[in-house]
Amino acid sequence: MDPFLKKFFPDVYAKEHNIKPTDNQYCKFDSQVLTLFTSSLYLAALVDSIFASKVTRAFGRHLTMISASVLFLAGAALNGFAQQVLMLISVPIYVSEVAPYKYRGALNMLFQLAITIGIFVANILNYLFAKMENGEGWHYSLGLARVPAIMIIIGAMFLPDSPNSLIERGQAEKAKEELIKIRGTNDVDEEFKDLVAASEASKQVKHPWSSLLKSEYRPHLTMAIAIPFFQQLTGMNVITFYAPVLFKTIGFGGTASLMSAMITGDCNALATLVSIFTVDKVGRRKLFLEGGAQMFICQLVIAAAIGSKFGTDGNPGVLPKWFALTVVVFICIYMAGFAWSWGPLGWLVPSEIFPLEVRSAAQSVNVSVNMIFTFAIAQVFTAMLCHMKFGLFIFFAFFVIVMSIFIYKFLPETKSVPIEEISLVWENHPYYNEFVKSSAQKKKIAAPYSQV
Numbered sequence: 001m002d003p004f005l006k007k008f009f010p011d012v013y014a015k016e017h018n019i020k021p022t023d024n025q026y027c028k029f030d031s032q033v034l035t036l037f038t039s040s041l042y043l044a045a046l047v048d049s050i051f052a053s054k055v056t057r058a059f060g061r062h063l064t065m066i067s068a069s070v071l072f073l074a075g076a077a078l079n080g081f082a083q084q085v086l087m088l089i090s091v092p093i094y095v096s097e098v099a100p101y102k103y104r105g106a107l108n109m110l111f112q113l114a115i116t117i118g119i120f121v122a123n124i125l126n127y128l129f130a131k132m133e134n135g136e137g138w139h140y141s142l143g144l145a146r147v148p149a150i151m152i153i154i155g156a157m158f159l160p161d162s163p164n165s166l167i168e169r170g171q172a173e174k175a176k177e178e179l180i181k182i183r184g185t186n187d188v189d190e191e192f193k194d195l196v197a198a199s200e201a202s203k204q205v206k207h208p209w210s211s212l213l214k215s216e217y218r219p220h221l222t223m224a225i226a227i228p229f230f231q232q233l234t235g236m237n238v239i240t241f242y243a244p245v246l247f248k249t250i251g252f253g254g255t256a257s258l259m260s261a262m263i264t265g266d267c268n269a270l271a272t273l274v275s276i277f278t279v280d281k282v283g284r285r286k287l288f289l290e291g292g293a294q295m296f297i298c299q300l301v302i303a304a305a306i307g308s309k310f311g312t313d314g315n316p317g318v319l320p321k322w323f324a325l326t327v328v329v330f331i332c333i334y335m336a337g338f339a340w341s342w343g344p345l346g347w348l349v350p351s352e353i354f355p356l357e358v359r360s361a362a363q364s365v366n367v368s369v370n371m372i373f374t375f376a377i378a379q380v381f382t383a384m385l386c387h388m389k390f391g392l393f394i395f396f397a398f399f400v401i402v403m404s405i406f407i408y409k410f411l412p413e414t415k416s417v418p419i420e421e422i423s424l425v426w427e428n429h430p431y432y433n434e435f436v437k438s439s440a441q442k443k444k445i446a447a448p449y450s451q452v
Ligand SMILES: OC[C@H]1O[C@](O)(CO)[C@@H](O)[C@@H]1O
Pocket: 112, 115, 116, 119, 231, 236, 237, 240, 268, 343, 346, 374
């Protein structure tokens, strides 16, 4: 919003308004201070994520969620915006632990659905508040973060802790009661036995962080780093954070830019729904690969459209209608591809592939890596656009190819595997089986897992 730019980033505002149509448009918003406003949140989240696994292991997922939401509210009240990383660490694990395994994918993906609905609602509110005549709209855009914070506090109060986490903290009886409540049946003995066994195995691991570095956890560590890295290298947050900047750069007016951000935000949320209904039927791998192919094609089309009009000198002349339409439509299809693959699977897969003994530590790594690259992309986007021009989209397309090959070759399918039996997935994997199995045998961990 112009009043916001004028108040906090007067140089950017001046540059945007003094630029001539014949100047290089790619660099209109190139400002490291402007991007720091967005990226700094992820820097704070990164610091947080280093401590978060200790907190959730010691106090359980439930208390962590409540305290995180209180912090979120405090942050929202202080400066109108706070991103609470404790949530990112505890929520996906919590959902994967309490969900019946047949619906684990769908239920876990509701987390990403909530994120995308949040983004969509924010886009709508920005569009509406930008219209306020007194120029005060941005106060509302930032301050309304209090509303979800309050919703989370109230919601979290009604949740039980996860049985896995209760057992991990020595409260087996309470864990069984919770399991009976969550499953709605007394017939939980089998599952409870598996949970206790998995917890016993996990207790043999005293230091989850250093354990994570051992060779038997190499596949897990690889995934904890590669999945969030690749998720951010799809380039999704270039669109999520900077859609209005991007649309303004390629010639849309202020209102049209916010409106287009609203439309694409809608595609993101709706497409996430698709993944919820399909993930437990078609599995994780197929969604990853289909989403990747879709994003790749769209990125090439967007690069070609922008390249054909803006060239390398960033000077488009008169922009035809087809141009705006092509860009918005293909950004939407691209976002849909992300929204039913890397978006939700980036949370689901790490929350279900780690054995309990290293689960919170590995999830911490997952979130930290996610935050590092969210930060990096948020920080360098305007400079990248200025220097790489339309090639920016080809850059991300390249990574989409690399990540798809990675998934095809290395990611085991986890559909329909109970979370307590996840070690079997690694032991049966053609690439990882050897060293996961041999080190498990070496340590003589009595296999607590029944066959899938
Ligand atoms: O839908 C877009 C959003 O999804 C994520 O990639 C994962 O939750 C976020 O980094 C991004 O802002």
